[in-house]
Structure formats: C-alpha cells, structure tokens
Amino acid sequence: MIELINIKKTFNAGRPNEFSAINGVSLSIEANKVTVFKGPSGSGKTTLLSIIGCMTRPTSGRIMLADREVTSLPERFLTGIRRKTFGFIFQQFNLIKGITALENVMLPAYPMGEAYYPLKKRALETLDMFNISNKALSKVEWLSGGETQRIAIARALINIPSVIIADEPTAHLDTKLSHEFMDIISMLKGEGKTILIASHDPLVYESDVVDRIINIRDGMVAEWV
C-alpha cells in the first residue's frame, strides 16, 4: 500500500522559469493491482512516478510506503528502499550499450554485494522467464525492439521488487509488442506484484489487466476511474 498525502513538486523554485509539476496530489495505491496514470504529455505523470519510486523528493507533502514515512529519509536510505522495493521500466528502456544483455540485467544488483554466481543464475532464470536466455551474451544494441523490452523488464525484476514502475512503456513499441508487454504485466500481476504505469496509450489503459485508471491533468488528479 502506497499513500501520497498532498504531494507538490516545483522545479526551479524562486527563479523566473519556476514550474509547478505536481499541485497537491493525495491518493492511495493498492498493493497487487495494476494502476495506470493517464494524461496528456506534460501533465505530471512521470514526475509523480519518480516521486512514488523515491527517485526524487517532493517539494512538500508526504509519502507512506507500507505505513513508513519515506519522504524525509536521507539519500542512502532512500536508495536502499528504491532498489529493494521498486523495479523501473523506462520509456527509452535505458539499457547500457556495449555490454551484454545478462550484464544489463545484473546491474541493479551489483552494489547490493550479492555473490556473483547466484546472481548470474537468477538473472539467467529471469531471462528464461521471458524466453530470451539465448540472448544473454548478446550485446544489447544487437537486439530487436521486443528483445530490448524484455531485457528492460528482466532488469526491473532482478532485485525481486514488490512494485514495478513503468513510464510510457509502449511509446516506442508497435501494436504486437505492446500486446506482448501487457501480457507480461498480466503475468507479473499474477505473481502478486504491484504495478504502476504512466501512459496515454489506449492499448494500455483499456487493457483488461488494468484495475484502476487515475487521470492526471495539470499536476492534479482529474478523476478516478
């Protein structure tokens, strides 16, 4: 359960280019559900996901993560929570070029101090879950769009997070790959993961797997569906 209490986020505060991205959002997000944040570009979806995922701090307001207040924690603790609780799938996938798919998947776990071989085994198992273990040793730039997407999802899962955050995951995918993505989301939901997606793609928010849609406009919750 994630609870946001009157979250506000202002960029460049006090400067002429001051910009208010989130203007007092309060909401509760249920565990083990798929929640989609829907809204036009610039509405504040991505900023809200960054705040929920402990990537950035709100200017004001509080975030409760399983009844624990996390907004005021120092960076070190916040990073610890982020890597244990959240798995991120980015719009551009943001894989690191020049290294193998396997290394990309293992990367989030490297600073955790886990022994190399058990970690490698888990990464291979995760890749196998998405039928791409045969591409483990390929460099990521050699992979197709669908394979890249699945590597990015495998990377988000390597630390066994309870929450998956996906920012516009289908923005660069064709219809077939977008359907494939939603199938994977359905599978992860089946495993008990909480999934938060920011998207304005009808293929995502009209999908049967989605439990709840939150409309965001001008940094505020417009309506709940």
Next chain:
Amino acid sequence: MSYIDKHRNLIDFTLSSLLRRKGKNIALILVYTLVVFILSSVMFFTHAIKKEASIILKDAPEMVVQRVVAGRHDLIPIRYIEKIKGIRGIGLPNARLWGYYFDPIAGANYTLIVPDDFQYGQGDIAIGKGISRSRLAYEGDIMPFMAYDGALINLRIRNVLSPESELVSSDLILISENDFRRIFGISKEYATDLTVKVRNQREINTIVRKITEIYPDTRVITKNEILRTYDAVFNWRGGIVIVIMSGAVMAFIVFAWDKASGLSAEEKKEIGILKAIGWETSDVILMKFWEGAVVSVTSFIAGIILAYFHVFFASSSLFEPVLKGWSVLYPEFKLTPFIDPYQVSTLFFLTVVPYTVATIIPSWRAATIDPDSVMR
C-alpha cells in the same frame, strides 16, 4: 563477504565498461605505460649504477694520492712512499700502476691495471668480458699491443674475467708490471698513484692535510669524494633525460586530464541510468575509482616491467648515448639489478594516485545528479 562481492561485481562491470571504449583506453594505457617506462628506466639506471659504484669502491682504499703537474694528473715517484708511511694511523702505502689503452681495432678504450697479486707471469694477461666480446678474443689467444715507441708486443690471454660487477671488469685488462711498463714506457721509479689505507675514518681529514703538507705537488682523493662524483654525474645525466622527456610527460598529463576529467554525454547518461536503477552516488564513485585504478595500475606495472628489462637486460639501449657516455664505460656492460622500493613507491604516488583522483572528481559531480534525470 558481501563487501568483497560488491567490489568484485563493480570491478567486473568496470572491465566490461573499459572494453567498450577499447581504442581510446588502449591508446591511453600505451601512452601512460611509455611515460612510466621512461621515468622508471632513468630511475633504475641511475640507482643501479650508483649502487654498482658503491660495490666497486667497497674494498677500495680510503684515499688515493696523485701527483699533479700544471693542474694535471702526472706519474708519482715511488720514493714518496717513504715519507708518507711515517704518518701515524695509516697502513703501508701501495704504488699502483694503471692506465688506458686505446684499441683502434675495436675502437674502444681499455683499462690496464697491474694487480698486487697478479697470478700469471710476464707475457700473460686476463681480460674483461666486454673486451672478449668486442675482440672475439678468448683464453689462449694472443692479443697484440702497440707500445709507446711503436713496438708490437704480443700478450697471451690466460683468463676471461667474470666478477660480480661487470661495470669495472668489462673493459679491464690485468697485466704484469713489466709488460705494463714496456707498453707505456714508465720507468721503475714511477707509479700511476699511491693508495693509502686509514684505520680510523675520523682521521682521514687530518691525514689528507699532512700528506699535502709533506708533498704540496700532490692531491689526495678520498673514497667519499669518488662516491659523491658518481652520484653527481649520474643524477645529472638522469636529470637531462627527464628534462628532454618532460615534453612527453606534459603531453600525457594534458591527454590524461582531458580523458579522465571530462565525461562525455554518453557517460553522464550512463551514470544517470545507474542511479535510476538503484546505484548510490558512492557506488558510482567506487566504480569510477576502479576504472582509474585499473588503467593506471596496469600502465604502471607494464611500464616498470618494461623499464626493468630495458635497463637490466637490454643495457638501457634507448638512452645509451646520454646515460653512458663516459670513457671508462666504453665497452658494453650489463648492470646488476638493484631497485629502490622508495623510488618505486614515489613514482607510484606521482602517477597512479593523481590519475585515479582525476577520474573520480568529474564522476562525483555527475553522480550527484537526481536519478530521475533519465526519466525526463
């Protein structure tokens, strides 16, 4: 063990990371290695040759008395021993016969010495390895010498010397007193110089003063003065090489600074991704530390090993004209390996540490960005 595993994982990623920019990193390592190679070659050479000199002089007498005529070294009358031996606190002075002989065939100067205990007879010689190499002369061969009056004197090689230090033995010929005097035309009343052993080191200065009072036409050279000359000559030569090479060193510093301190847009984006997927600022800095350390330690070790082979196995062939240009050293010689750990660690701190720090600082600046930058 998770701390070690964390470092192992980070090093693993660092190595993959370095391999991605193979060309650039290999070029950097090559230039870096070259700089370490030049500096450590000079360092090894000057240190080893000074050490060699101290070995040579270990058993040398505390002082040498030479006669000086018009400011130049001249033959000394052997009768000078009579008065010098009367000075208290010294052993019996010894008359030495030695000189240089230019061999036009090999184009080299040899050092001829009459040892006190020459074990062969008249007409025999023992030669150093360097002479044996250059003249292809071995035990049993005849070696001709041109005497001062143009007469040809044939001497038989009885032995090729191989003592612990080739620096002195390389161009050395041990010869009998009579043959030496025949070649150079020196009469029985004269010697090249006199050696004096002193029992108490503290009395050296007093004895020097007494000798020059008795014979004002002499100069006394002490063992310490010879050691100091070696130091000065080779420090000076090493300094010249370093000055000449300082251009290369400066170019490297500029190159390394540019490579290490400036992060490309791609590298900055990667740091953003690492932060977004859960790396802390300290993890990124640690990874960059390993990157700098791998490059600089690899280059340092490669440079040191190459310099070791260059100086001790290849006779410093690249710097030979500057470092070895000295008549006594004319024949080829190989140095006995000596390494001063203090000098090696100084070089380590002057190369590896600044480079590694230069790598960390820009990464630290990039690593403090918000992890959400990759989402914008």
